[in-house]
Amino acid sequence: MSITLAQTAGPAYTRIYSFGAARGENAVPNDDLIGPIDSSDEWIRQRTGIITRVRADKATDAIDLATTAATEAIEKSGIAADQVDLVIVATISNPKQTPSVSAIVADRVGANPAAAYDINAACAGYAYAVAQADALIKAGAARYALVIGTEKLSDIVDPADRSISFLLGDGAGAALIGPSDTPGIAPAVWGSDGSKAEAVGMNGTLTDFRDGEVPWPTLRQEGQTVFRWAVWEMAKVAREALDRAGVEPTDIAAFIPHQANMRIIDEFAKQLKLPESTVIARDIETTGNTSAASIPLASHRLMAEHPELSGGLALQIGFGAGLVFAAQVVVLP
Numbered sequence: 001m002s003i004t005l006a007q008t009a010g011p012a013y014t015r016i017y018s019f020g021a022a023r024g025e026n027a028v029p030n031d032d033l034i035g036p037i038d039s040s041d042e043w044i045r046q047r048t049g050i051i052t053r054v055r056a057d058k059a060t061d062a063i064d065l066a067t068t069a070a071t072e073a074i075e076k077s078g079i080a081a082d083q084v085d086l087v088i089v090a091t092i093s094n095p096k097q098t099p100s101v102s103a104i105v106a107d108r109v110g111a112n113p114a115a116a117y118d119i120n121a122a123c124a125g126y127a128y129a130v131a132q133a134d135a136l137i138k139a140g141a142a143r144y145a146l147v148i149g150t151e152k153l154s155d156i157v158d159p160a161d162r163s164i165s166f167l168l169g170d171g172a173g174a175a176l177i178g179p180s181d182t183p184g185i186a187p188a189v190w191g192s193d194g195s196k197a198e199a200v201g202m203n204g205t206l207t208d209f210r211d212g213e214v215p216w217p218t219l220r221q222e223g224q225t226v227f228r229w230a231v232w233e234m235a236k237v238a239r240e241a242l243d244r245a246g247v248e249p250t251d252i253a254a255f256i257p258h259q260a261n262m263r264i265i266d267e268f269a270k271q272l273k274l275p276e277s278t279v280i281a282r283d284i285e286t287t288g289n290t291s292a293a294s295i296p297l298a299s300h301r302l303m304a305e306h307p308e309l310s311g312g313l314a315l316q317i318g319f320g321a322g323l324v325f326a327a328q329v330v331v332l333p
Helices: 041-048 062-077 101-109 122-138 194-199 206-210 223-245 262-272 291-305
Strands: 013-023 026-029 052-055 086-090 115-119 145-152 170-180 189-192 200-202 219-221 254-257 313-320 324-331
Touching (some): 013 291, 052 170, 062 145, 062 291, 101 115, 101 145, 122 189, 122 313, 122 324, 145 291, 189 223, 194 200, 194 223, 223 262, 223 324, 291 313
Parallel strands (some): 086 145
Antiparallel strands (some): 013 170, 145 170, 189 324, 313 324
């Protein structure tokens, strides 16, 4: 006698209900960083578009930042914290390899015993997590999901490293995702290219550090390799995300790319032929590159500065170490 296992099914559609944000407590201008890298404020502005970046106090970690962002997202969503049954945190800067940031944050914000896990997809982490939350809610595995990108990159940067040190900031962004009567999150275009794994990442392992073979591991990147890949390959991914969503560039109210470099953002916009009316997120100018946190932080700021975007379509794309990438069109809350 065969037994058929019961199955679950969720809503047909999901959407983002709200955003939350937390930025490092300290504004760090270019002039504070140029000594160890023998550079100048002008050089950094021209190459990256960054004027200043935010960095957290020594006592603040990625878990604290995530908790603050998540708390705001829950409060603004109108959904009670104990109704959140899934927490996904994207990060590369958990202060410990275990336990997860997500389980601690779920407890802190009142979502215990939500399912909780972390993902490591670097600067694409938030977009990966949105894709997962969308799929899990539709499958009936969860009803309300808290998606968080959080980083304290100042803990894993060498001030003397000219390839990446001046780019990085600290912060967290969160989104509350739940059921919708109409489509609010389009299918994701995501993937990886591990053949370019050495282009950006840590310069040593924790076991190497333990054995005294390397100093404290920090982030490094091959700037030109990453720049060329981002500009040429990621523009294709962004166009494919528009196709998957069934929309044209002229339908996009906002473009929210990973805040890696202002030159990359400008080149993206040009290649995608976005109309003048499209609002482009440029949070990098005063926040810096916050890896997994950059898209939700930029989304949060965009909504605060342009409330008229509510209900409009946004194209978001993340890309970074792995190399990994993810993009999707979403309806802004």
